[in-house]
Amino acid sequence: DADVTQTPRNRITKTGKRIMLECSQTKGHDRMYWYRQDPGLGLRLIYYSFDVKDINKGEISDGYSVSRQAQAKFSLSLESAIPNQTALYFCATSDPKLAIAQYFGPGTRLTVL
């Protein structure tokens, strides 16, 4: 969905480095999510935020942190990247007033060497 953008699209980094993945949306949705996708495991929820002052841990939050800078921006940080954090990361948004549907960004492919 072009209304949800993620930067960078690809990133290669080394073990121990701090990495920030950014997500922006123009859909005006209050709810935003970060997922990671690994082959054969589907998508797993890292963190979610229902508004600017609300942050919730998902299924696999260890090793990650997030910041909701504004309604439209939700950043995911890896404070000290490790190789098993190599994955495809997706940001998503949803508007509970309209539907349960989530709208996903194009993804960020992160490789930790």
Added chain:
Amino acid sequence: LAKTTQPISMDSYEGQEVNITCSHNNIATNDYITWYQQFPSQGPRFIIQGYKTKVTNEVASLFIPADRKSSTLSLPRVSLSDTAVYYCLVIIRMDSSYKLIFGSGTRLLVRP
């Protein structure tokens, strides 16, 4: 603890109806079931949602039996462009939080 299970893969031919089932135990009456389609190198795309009986939209139908232990995504008359991975997602409300559980995906191959 809720868990979702889907078949790993399915094959079909153009013009056929395809039914993909997701098993999900321990979900409550108002917990939602949603389905997504994903093409390589893209984010998942919402297809349909529901929490009981049957829902139909312009691209698919979703059937949820009374016991709600499973749901079936039905794609009528598939085409080659429907080749993708399909995920079910169960959204479970827990007191003041939510639990979102994706299935591991069903890889659908549509043959000419």
